[in-house]
Amino acid sequence: MDFRIMRKPDKQLRKLIGEKIRSARKERGMTQYxxxxxxxIDVSHYQRIERGETNPSLIIAYRICRALRISLDDLFRTSHESLQ
Structure with missing residues (x-):
């Protein structure tokens, strides 16, 4: 099995989650700081999450959602088409 093929959806999902976080933050007029x-958490870690370079842990995702007043469900909801 070629694991490089399996990583592509992971990368797309990280990017999508980061975009959702950034969008929610900007909608609320908040800075990253x-x-x-x-x-x-460290600002550089948060910036990597927003850029889709790293996955937030479940605890960090929960904290981000609380800070931005969004649900975990909204953050992780996606369609198959967006990951193709």
Whole structure:
């Protein structure tokens, strides 16, 4: 099995989650620094999450959702088409 093929949807999903987080933050008029103050993580880690370079842990995702007033369900909801 070629695992490089399996990683492509993972990369797309990370990017999609990061875009949703960035969009929610901007809709609320918050800076990245305001979010990280509320969720208590390093700003560089948060920036990598927004860029889709790394996955947030479930705990960090929960903290981000609380800070941005969105649900975990909204954050992780996606369609198959968006990952093709």
């Amino acid at each position: 305001e979010v990280v103050e509320r969720i208590d």
